[in-house]
Amino acid sequence: MPMPRSTPSLSKKLAISVTVNGGEVRREVEPRLLLLHFLRDELGLTGTHCGCETSICGACTVFLDGRAVKSCTLLAAQADRRQITTIEGLAAPAHQPGSSGKLHPVQEGFWECHGLQCGFCTPGMIISAAQLLERAPNPSEEEIRRGLEGNLCRCTGYQHIVEAVRYAARKLGGG
């Protein structure tokens, strides 16, 4: 794992305050702690996955101030005083119109259209798809494929994922 090396000057812990899935959390963290590890190991939000450590696969994608980012290449300290939404918080009733409160429309789409198999890429893929639909409510097939280029799936061949995003677009009133 390409984790930054610990040096004496960097080993002093930093106090950070982050709003995660609507709730504020305060922690003292090593400056080199990755945001991904902060979410998973400090907060127990293990729905965000680590697939490559090089920001290629996108399994670690979360919302940072409403923008989909890859948490494997951000430091926890960079999230200080900012808002994070992970897969666990995506379906919060207030987050999206059309949300059932239990599942976000994109989550529903993945279930309805068999948009996942092993499920490991799925949380990141869903966050990226949700971002895509915020930017383009009625995306074409090509726009969906381009919008998900930062997320790798080894199982599905992506076709059911494209259908899942279309399903969510319809559900959100765009499609």
Place this chain on the structure above:
Amino acid sequence: MAKTAGKKSVTRTGKASAKAPRRARQSAAKAAPPASQRVDFFKLVPKPRFVGKPVKRKEDVRLITGAGHYVDDLRLADMLHVEILRSPHAHARIVSMEVEEARKASGVVGVFAYKEISSLCGDVPLAHPGIPDLKVPHHPVLADGEVNFVGEPAAAVVAESRYAARDAVDLIRVEYEPLPAVVDPEKALAPDAPKVHKELADNLSFSWEVKGGDLDEAFKKADRIIQQRVRSQRLIPCALETRGVIAQYLTGEEQLTVWTSTQIPHILRTQLSGMLKLPESKVRVVAPEVGGGFGSKLNVYAEEGLLSALARLVAPRPVKWIETRRENMAATTHGRDQIGELSIAACADGTVLGVKHDCIADIGAYHQLFTAIIPTLTGLMLAGSYRFPAARTTLKGVFTNKMPTDAYRGAGRPEATFIIERIMDLVAAEFNLDPVEVRRKNFARKFPFSTPTGLAYDTGDYEKALNQALKLADYQGRRARQAKARDEGRLVGIGLSTYVEICSMGPSKGMAAGGWESATVRVSPTGSVEVLTGTCAHGQGQETVFAQITADVLGIEMDQVKVQRGDTGNVPWGVGTFGSRATAVGGTAVFEAARRVLEKMKKVAAAALGASAAQAARVQIKNGKFWAGKKSLSFAEVAFQAHRGLVIPEGETPGLEATYFFEPGNFTFPFGAHICQVEVDRDTGEVSIQGYWAVDDCGKPMNPLLIDGQVHGGIAQGLGQALYEEAVYDESGQLLTGTLMDYAVPKATHMPWLHCERTETPTDVNPLGVKGVGEAGTIGSTPAIVNAVIDALRPLGIKHLDMPLRPEKVWRAIKKAAAAP
């Protein structure tokens, strides 16, 4: 994986199985048979409510909400973390290793090398492939004085946190004496080549041959002998979840528990017991949620033994190791890596008379579980869907200073299918025939069909699938438009493949170990139903499919059924999920166990209702109730009665569960036809896929939605091999494609829309009629895409290119062809 069984035993197995089911079906039709007789699913459940329907998956809600638990999501109290020091050299002697600084580092509990571990954990094991001259080198879990590939584990650090462990790895000082490395398998066979293993005479690990029919006659009668060299390049499986292991040893209880991302928890338990010299009863293996495998988790890995040994050293504290992507790409297993020299005896009308195939398989530095077996499957499947009478494969398995190869989706069959489907196109090109007609000319048509390599194909209708694919793709119209495009100077190509594969592995006679699968169906006193399966899904959706089968047999809702898998402490026996076997073999075991529970419930219901003998013989399930005459009991009431113990029918015992081991009589042989259209950019060499059509036949479909998913994902991996993916080592044995930045896993933008249909040709090997579909897409797609590219380049005189067909290679070929006189 299928054993390299002599062809005789495979043939016998096949013939026996082909006959037995028919007899069984006839007797089943006459009267309610005893549970020991064969009953087909669709006879017992003529109108299934769930089987055959596109049912949404039971496993999905936890996965789409991030609530599933993969190995890295598990955290145990007092858990320690392990990081591994790996060899930076392809071949080197370890002169010295200095660990004191690492040992003293903050948070470090211990640093361990071969000498601390070797008394606790033996060598990494392999399944016996039945090859007499097989040479197996010493393969310790941590290097014993010498490293043989980049990424080989050399030492392990155990620390309080993962960051501390990783820091300490950098403090270990190793002096290596680099040794000459051998990377090219053909050069490795030269007499003066550097030896990978000094204790062996040379780099030849094994040789093997399969042949049948009269090759001399075939080559004498041929109008032409076509020669071609083909290569199936080295690939990296790249499951999105890397490997991970947690191990804990409880000294008082004498119990080792290993949580690991595996496709084969039961096989792993047996093998770990041998490596660790612990009775199997003291070893429990748990596969939690598994994030993809594709064969890369069908193994017994050094790290699984190592973590178990470390757990004993730091007992009772658990130890956890999570693989990085770089480790995954350098130190798991790779797939494919075969070079084949082909000689094809062909007639001018397109008839193929015989094929000779001399194969070199680059197996890397060691034997993993199925390393030797995978390339033998290529030899066994060389006949493809065709009836040419003579075939021979000679195989040399060669050691090189690279990571071992082993199963990767398709495992030996994509290589065979690539060869035989390229052969059909080479023959078509040689005699200027339509590749469709060449295939028609050579199709096997009578089933069971015996191949010259000793297999007995169960059922098939290859022409039907081909015709449907041709129609789906508008092949005739497409060829006409291609001719027009060629006139305009455009490089448009159409390719096809009409594959057959070997699945539902398999009969125990044809396997390196037991090929059965087991299931237990258990009904609780409150009527909730548990299915325990020995298969171990990692994305396939068996929780859903097995619930569909069970609910239909027992006449209940799917949500009353909980499918458990992956825990040897819970599921008594199992083999695992690989070789497209889970539904065909494991699903049949579920069906048979459920059927036995149903029979008992009918008897309990009759006894509890005080039914007459005549009524008892005709107990029916309607609307979720058991009816004997005009009286009925609910499912839950029958379940309660079976446990209450007051009205146990004569000859029965209390309780309500059945375990069934299903032993298939043969493999199954799914097939299909894939068609692809591409256009090649003359200026850049880039291949764009303009259309893809697939008709697959996996026997009776259990869940069409999941079948489509398997086919799509399979095609994506096959397309990756055809166009993009290759594990590249440099001359010194450094892995150049060690991250996802360098290794091209297809993205959403690389995939065309896939137009998929099915034909249905049930197998008679199992009572579900299921053949298997997990690998079909990968096997069928690669040659269809390559054939399309070569077809596009045919006007330039290009007859063959090796994969992957990346722009640079295609561009160079175009330039070279243009420069030729």
